[in-house]
Amino acid sequence: MGELRVRSVLVTGANRGIGLGLVRHLLGLPNPPEWVFAACRDPKGQRAQELQNLASKHPNLVIVPLEVTEPASIKAAAASVGERLKDSGLNLLINNAAIGNNSSLDNVTQEDLAQMYATNTIGPLLLSQAFLPLLKKAAQGSPGSGLSCSKAAIINMSSYAGSIQDVYVWEYGQAISYRCSKAALNMLTKCQSLGYREHGILCAAFHPGWVQTDMGSSAEVKAPVTVDESVGGMLKVMSSLSEKDTGTFLDWEGKVLPW
Secondary structure, eight states: OOOOOOSEEEEESTTSHHHHHHHHHHHTSSSOOSEEEEEESOTTSGGGHHHHHHHHHOTTEEEEEOOTTOHHHHHHHHHHHHHHHTTSOOSEEEEOOOOOOOOOTTTOOHHHHHHHHIIIIIHHHHHHHHHHHHHHHHHHTSOSSSOOTTTOEEEEEOOGGGOTTTOTTGGGOOOHHHHHHHHHHHHHHHHHHHHHGGGTOEEEEEEOOSBOSTTTOOSSOOOSBOHHHHHHHHHHHHHHOOGGGTTEEEETTSOBOOO
């Protein structure tokens, strides 16, 4: 597995955790992308301070305001990215923005499920729809008939917690709404892989590992994987993806996971 080479990439939820890690690693590649679009809810806010610092040092980094649960915000983000890219299209969309909680069968609510699906499942669906014309444009502009992340791809950041077969780390928490939203995201990924293959767009779902982030950590348990390990691993795996990998569910080390 080599280094990922990609002309343009957009990462959602880019102001912290795995999203920020992806942006840092992409900018630090030997051949960094010409464009790294880092999307987050409040680009000028305190929680995006580290992103702002990176943008002041890297002219190829563009911070894009995006609320993944608001269709108008998604549309505006796609328009502003399209203006920058002109005729070249977008090579790689990484749907990383997500929320989580540890709701149980006893206390999960309609509101809780609706919120979780809005961000974790519907958000990636709407973003993929909005950026599809730019992904198609990138695919058309790339030589060769195969699929790859360098050509055009949608990577959905899922979770092994959404595996119906293995129900990963059940003993640490039921996380009902989170698991259901990620299982639905996995199905969406599979559907996208079938529907977008003819346009030359690769689609895959990733489990980033159990990562030391605000979302992945708790007072009782320390997550085993660092952000740098997870992100470095995932970018290596992305660099090696081809036609045979579209519609798969992979972890950060490239292992195929059961749906």
